[in-house]
Amino acid sequence: MNQDYGDNILTLEDVHTYYENIHALKGITCTVPKGSIVCLIGANGAGKTTTLLTISGVERARRGRILFEGQNIETLPPEKIAALGIAQSPEGRQIFSRMSVMENLEMGAYLRKDKEGIQQDMEWVFSLFPVLKDRYRQKGGTLSGGEQQMLAIGRALMQQPKLLLLDEPSLGLAPKIIERIFETIQEINKNGMTIFLVEQNAHMALTTSDIGYVMETGRIVLEDDASALLENKEVQKAYLGE
Amino acid sequence: MLGQEIKKLVIYTIFLAIIILPMLGFTGGAEFQAERAFLVFGIGVALLVLNLIVKVIRSHRPPPDHDKPSLPERIGDRLHRIPKIFTLGPLLLAAGTFPLVANNYMIDVGITCLIYVCLGLGLNIVVGLCGLLDLGYIAFYAVGAYSYSLLNLTYGFSFWAALPIGVVLGMICGCIIGYPTLKMRGDYLAIVTLGFGEIIRLVLNNWDDLTAGPNGLFGMKRPPLYYPTIEDGGLDMVTYYLTSLPGLFYFILVIAILIIIGVNRLDKSRIGRAWIAIREDEVAAELSGVPTTWLKLLAYAMGAGFASVAGAFFAAKLSYVNPNFFLFMESCIVLSIVVLGGIGSIPGIIIAGFILIAVPEVFRELEAFRMLAFGAIMTTMMIIRPEGLIPASRKKREFHRQRDEAERGPQ
Amino acid sequence: MDFSAFILQQMVNALFLGSIYALIALGYTMVYGIIELINFAHGELFTAGAFIGVIVLSGLQQIGWVETHFVLTLFIVFGLAMAYVAVLGVALEHVAYRPLRNASRLSALLSALGMSIFLSNGMMLSQGVSDRAYPQVFGLESIDFFGAMISHSQVFIILLAFVLMVGLQFFVHRTRLGKAMRATAQNRTIARMLGINIDQTIRITFMIGPALGAAAGVMVGLYYGAVRFDMGFIFMIKAFAAAILGGIGSIPGAVLGGLIIGGIEVAWAAFLPSAWKDVTTFTVLILVLYLKPSGLLGESEADLRV
Numbered sequence: 001m002n003q004d005y006g007d008n009i010l011t012l013e014d015v016h017t018y019y020e021n022i023h024a025l026k027g028i029t030c031t032v033p034k035g036s037i038v039c040l041i042g043a044n045g046a047g048k049t050t051t052l053l054t055i056s057g058v059e060r061a062r063r064g065r066i067l068f069e070g071q072n073i074e075t076l077p078p079e080k081i082a083a084l085g086i087a088q089s090p091e092g093r094q095i096f097s098r099m100s101v102m103e104n105l106e107m108g109a110y111l112r113k114d115k116e117g118i119q120q121d122m123e124w125v126f127s128l129f130p131v132l133k134d135r136y137r138q139k140g141g142t143l144s145g146g147e148q149q150m151l152a153i154g155r156a157l158m159q160q161p162k163l164l165l166l167d168e169p170s171l172g173l174a175p176k177i178i179e180r181i182f183e184t185i186q187e188i189n190k191n192g193m194t195i196f197l198v199e200q201n202a203h204m205a206l207t208t209s210d211i212g213y214v215m216e217t218g219r220i221v222l223e224d225d226a227s228a229l230l231e232n233k234e235v236q237k238a239y240l241g242e
Numbered sequence: 243m244l245g246q247e248i249k250k251l252v253i254y255t256i257f258l259a260i261i262i263l264p265m266l267g268f269t270g271g272a273e274f275q276a277e278r279a280f281l282v283f284g285i286g287v288a289l290l291v292l293n294l295i296v297k298v299i300r301s302h303r304p305p306p307d308h309d310k311p312s313l314p315e316r317i318g319d320r321l322h323r324i325p326k327i328f329t330l331g332p333l334l335l336a337a338g339t340f341p342l343v344a345n346n347y348m349i350d351v352g353i354t355c356l357i358y359v360c361l362g363l364g365l366n367i368v369v370g371l372c373g374l375l376d377l378g379y380i381a382f383y384a385v386g387a388y389s390y391s392l393l394n395l396t397y398g399f400s401f402w403a404a405l406p407i408g409v410v411l412g413m414i415c416g417c418i419i420g421y422p423t424l425k426m427r428g429d430y431l432a433i434v435t436l437g438f439g440e441i442i443r444l445v446l447n448n449w450d451d452l453t454a455g456p457n458g459l460f461g462m463k464r465p466p467l468y469y470p471t472i473e474d475g476g477l478d479m480v481t482y483y484l485t486s487l488p489g490l491f492y493f494i495l496v497i498a499i500l501i502i503i504g505v506n507r508l509d510k511s512r513i514g515r516a517w518i519a520i521r522e523d524e525v526a527a528e529l530s531g532v533p534t535t536w537l538k539l540l541a542y543a544m545g546a547g548f549a550s551v552a553g554a555f556f557a558a559k560l561s562y563v564n565p566n567f568f569l570f571m572e573s574c575i576v577l578s579i580v581v582l583g584g585i586g587s588i589p590g591i592i593i594a595g596f597i598l599i600a601v602p603e604v605f606r607e608l609e610a611f612r613m614l615a616f617g618a619i620m621t622t623m624m625i626i627r628p629e630g631l632i633p634a635s636r637k638k639r640e641f642h643r644q645r646d647e648a649e650r651g652p653q
Numbered sequence: 654m655d656f657s658a659f660i661l662q663q664m665v666n667a668l669f670l671g672s673i674y675a676l677i678a679l680g681y682t683m684v685y686g687i688i689e690l691i692n693f694a695h696g697e698l699f700t701a702g703a704f705i706g707v708i709v710l711s712g713l714q715q716i717g718w719v720e721t722h723f724v725l726t727l728f729i730v731f732g733l734a735m736a737y738v739a740v741l742g743v744a745l746e747h748v749a750y751r752p753l754r755n756a757s758r759l760s761a762l763l764s765a766l767g768m769s770i771f772l773s774n775g776m777m778l779s780q781g782v783s784d785r786a787y788p789q790v791f792g793l794e795s796i797d798f799f800g801a802m803i804s805h806s807q808v809f810i811i812l813l814a815f816v817l818m819v820g821l822q823f824f825v826h827r828t829r830l831g832k833a834m835r836a837t838a839q840n841r842t843i844a845r846m847l848g849i850n851i852d853q854t855i856r857i858t859f860m861i862g863p864a865l866g867a868a869a870g871v872m873v874g875l876y877y878g879a880v881r882f883d884m885g886f887i888f889m890i891k892a893f894a895a896a897i898l899g900g901i902g903s904i905p906g907a908v909l910g911g912l913i914i915g916g917i918e919v920a921w922a923a924f925l926p927s928a929w930k931d932v933t934t935f936t937v938l939i940l941v942l943y944l945k946p947s948g949l950l951g952e953s954e955a956d957l958r959v
Binding site: 623 | 690704712741748752766770775778780886893929932943
């Protein structure tokens, strides 16, 4: 790593996660520097989503340590982790389909008490995704795929997190919308939020990120600056289709 | 850790006081009956303290080794491993000599136990093997009982002639109930079977012309036996009605043994394995070519058939039936037997049948607390030993897998 | 009474009975919505509410409050009954349901059934096998409503049920906790990721649902004049039918289902042999489950799984 980002906001040390007897994460070690965009790329089933779920506390790490701002969080339940300032936009646009767009965003701000700040962030989310503003009374389930993805990201932003975890924001979306979403991710980052991104769309992810990790079957096999990974022959062959 | 537990204890005690004191204190007039209320409250608090002590002691011991089976499991395994001749032989001998040494009352209790064992074994096919929760099971028992009663009273059919008709009727009812529930989810199924069970009871209760309504039917003949004699120079068949309790006991014993053999065979057959496949994962079973529709119907039909046999015997033994013998509570009792014994475990069900039916009979003063205890046992079993007293060897692993998962989840 | 008045009378009766079923059905629907479990013990919670109601009411009657502070008396009776059952509901959830939250459906159902048997027999042992009479506080006067006679107690019960349902709707849609409850019901994992304490929301569900059932229990006691340990069973099946008919998990559905079941029952009893009215309700329940398990206002299965 040739760039200095100061402190690491998140550190994973030798994290192992199991689904029943399936060893899903076989010792993940990685760091996310404060203020950066870090991406984790890899094929389907490599364990990318599991990594994010383990950070969020939805899945338990059976071994290893997870440090967030120097504090151990691997034993905390998800709601406590959320309260510390980690938000996740989950895979597959899991929004509350029977709640309105507005209510979905309000749920994002569940833990916040600052009414004005919530209002401001709501405006900010609407400015990032104007389409949500037009539909704010509509039920989440009636939105299109891209709109649901935006809502999921918007909901996570409403948590005012220090670290934003994004799980496959491009999944199943049209190229134009993907571009729009990645532009927004960079915009969010410029506002000072650290972003940890999981993607199958390696090209998009690496162009947007500062640092990249490559994952294969539960292990991290490569780590480098994102720009360096973009030039890496193996990565090009395996993930960039060149 | 201890501080937290004590805090919990205080909260639980407050809850217990709020729940118990009004409900047990004010039972008649406005006067507060302190003695009884505080007695029960005291028992509750004692249990809570005991629980705390156990927890503290446990926390000081190393965590249990997960690979090592617990004591009841080891006992279960041992029981499964002892050659059949050493367990079944003495058991059969004991059952066979029981009427010779016991008084009439004990024999009567024995007969009741055996009836419930038959019912438990039948329900076990539906709940234990096939994984379908049936809360109206007692209805098939009613069908068997009323079929025999009506056929005997109206048309003079003997027990043996009426039995197959009753069984077929029971099986048909089983299919009628089973058919609409085939694609239903487990919890809906429970409610539908409960509804069917009640419908059958209400029909028996309301259809005065046929069933004599709540008065019930009486005067049915006991089960007959036939034996040949050579009298007056020719071969003749003599009909002997089983009126004595020992006779009836041997009769139901034979029925029970036949059912045990039948269920055992089913359990180990292709059909049994297919049922278990359905229980474990219906979609996967269907995809691998198991005809789930037919097999589920068959499970209902078989279970209903066994219950009909028990019902016909019950009606013949008592010479009297009325709709109140077939309340929802009876379904619950049979279900408790299956649950306590270990879902899917034949020896477990036999033992549980005897424990749950005989113990309250013997300790008469505890009779009132019987259902209270059944309810508590059912919930407690589900929480601490969902696999039952003597788990079926196959069932064990499945339950524990789920528990491990639960433990891993955040508390 | 002419025919139109007779019909009107039956409609009022249906509205009355339907409101009670609806209140009980709400408890099923809320609990099912959030933990996907049929709370078999709900009928017993309803009965417990009726018992606490009669205990409190008898006490207040003895000190003469029924005459002097009539409204306050009703307020206290309903308040205490609902509070008691809310506590009981929370305890029930903690003891019998929480440990099985990740277990198989069969285990959870059997645990619920066990609690139902336990509570029902507990009440039998403590409160006796026979009917316990409710003090008649409403008197026998009726209002002449276009020829139909509506008793004061019916008016009061219908109004109170309406207020409770509106209150619930407000809670669920307008308050932070209510929204958290709906969020938990829709997606528990995501709710946790947003910082919602799902133990707390489930606990609140187990306070509100049973409390509504308790209110229905007191209403039944006030109207029919008696309470018995096993009266929860029949109300449970009917309210369950209402919840299913409306679409389990849906709050407006439970209300609609309650009114329909009440209507069917009253209509049957008015024109056909009333001994068979329960058979009709059960048949409706089975038909709905068979023909349209998602109910009238329910989400389709696919939606529920989101």
